[in-house]
Amino acid sequence: xxxxxxxxxxxxxxxxxxxxxxxxxxxxxxxxxxxxxxxxxxxxxxxxxxxxxxxxxxxxxxxxxxxxxxxxxxxxxxxxxxxxxxxxxxxxxxxxxxxxxxxxxxxxxxxxxxxxxxxxxxxxxxxxxxxxxxxxxxxxxxxxxxxxxxxxxxxxxxxxxxxxxxxxxxxxxxxxxxxxxxxxxxxxxxxxxxxxxxxxxxxxxxxxxxxxxxxxxxxxxxxxxxxxxxxxxxxxxxxxxxxxxxxxxxxxxxxxxxxxxxxxxxxxxxxxxxxxxxxxxxxxxxxxxxxxxxx
Numbered sequence: 001x002x003x004x005x006x007x008x009x010x011x012x013x014x015x016x017x018x019x020x021x022x023x024x025x026x027x028x029x030x031x032x033x034x035x036x037x038x039x040x041x042x043x044x045x046x047x048x049x050x051x052x053x054x055x056x057x058x059x060x061x062x063x064x065x066x067x068x069x070x071x072x073x074x075x076x077x078x079x080x081x082x083x084x085x086x087x088x089x090x091x092x093x094x095x096x097x098x099x100x101x102x103x104x105x106x107x108x109x110x111x112x113x114x115x116x117x118x119x120x121x122x123x124x125x126x127x128x129x130x131x132x133x134x135x136x137x138x139x140x141x142x143x144x145x146x147x148x149x150x151x152x153x154x155x156x157x158x159x160x161x162x163x164x165x166x167x168x169x170x171x172x173x174x175x176x177x178x179x180x181x182x183x184x185x186x187x188x189x190x191x192x193x194x195x196x197x198x199x200x201x202x203x204x205x206x207x208x209x210x211x212x213x214x215x216x217x218x219x220x221x222x223x224x225x226x227x228x229x230x231x232x233x234x235x236x237x238x239x240x241x242x243x244x245x246x247x248x249x250x251x252x253x254x255x256x257x258x259x260x261x262x263x264x265x266x267x268x269x270x271x272x273x274x275x276x277x278x279x280x281x282x283x284x285x286x287x288x289x290x291x292x293x294x295x
Contacts, residue, residue, distance in 0.1 A: 049166070050168070051099070057100075057164075057168045060278050062170075062173040062177035065168070067181060075293065076157065079293065079294060080151075087290070092157065117152070125144070129147075171203060171204060175196055175197075178196045179196050209249060212245075216244060220237075
């Protein structure tokens with residue numbers, strides 16, 4: 001191996017099948033976790049995971065919760081005011097308590113997200129607009145910043161609402177909920193069953209694709225990074241990763257289609273769920289919150 005220093009980044013010397021010399025630096029020692037200490041959680045949002053401890057909100061039908069999610073979005077679109085945001089936020093807080101959502105299930109966002117929020121808020125402060133605030137003889141317009149904060153609050157409320165529905169609703173109940181909600185469209189002779197089946201297959205394929213992407217990202221991190229991170233090389237790596245994800249998605253879809261063809265029928269349950277007393281109580285609480293927002 002003489003003379004390979006200029007062309008090889010790493011050299012490994014073997015003796016009888018055992019590694020006797022390696023030019024790579026040893027990996028850092030893992031951080032020892034003390035007894036009772038929880039390992040650090042990775043940044044991200046935990047979707048499509050039902051909470052292990054069921055609460056009263058788990059027993060509300062999926063159709064009622066999906067309809068409530070749509071009603072919240074429509075209400076915020078019609079009246080994007082602070083009183084509406086406050087009333088719906090209070091209703092979501094009650095839902096978190098009733099759904100027994102633990103504090104550890106909260107989304108852990110990366111640092112760059114907080115930096116982006118601060119940058120966006122600063123840019124909107126520069127834009128100005130009434131109302132104006134006078135500080136030390138200077139006038140600062142807060143209109144654009146308030147509008148930006150209101151839009152950000154609406155986005156956070158919609159995200160938390162979707163998270164609450166996903167944490168308290170098993171995937172197996174979603175097809176029946178969609179069948180219940182789209183039943184009136186069947187009176188117009190629309191292909192409702194085909195739409196529900198397609199949506200159910202897509203929802204059930206999401207966890208598989210998420211696992212595939214995580215596996216590909218982990219395999220990419222295990223590879224030795226290049227010495228120089230140029231913008232062009234980073235773009236090329238991102239494009240290669242997108243192509244690999246598309247290939248995996250097509251392969252998964254092909255395998256799924258072959259499995260359905262061999263089975264001879266679509267193995268998707270679309271049993272319509274009937275609302276009960278808990279659904280009526282849930283709708284009553286949400287209706288009170290929406291009425292308070294418009295009052």
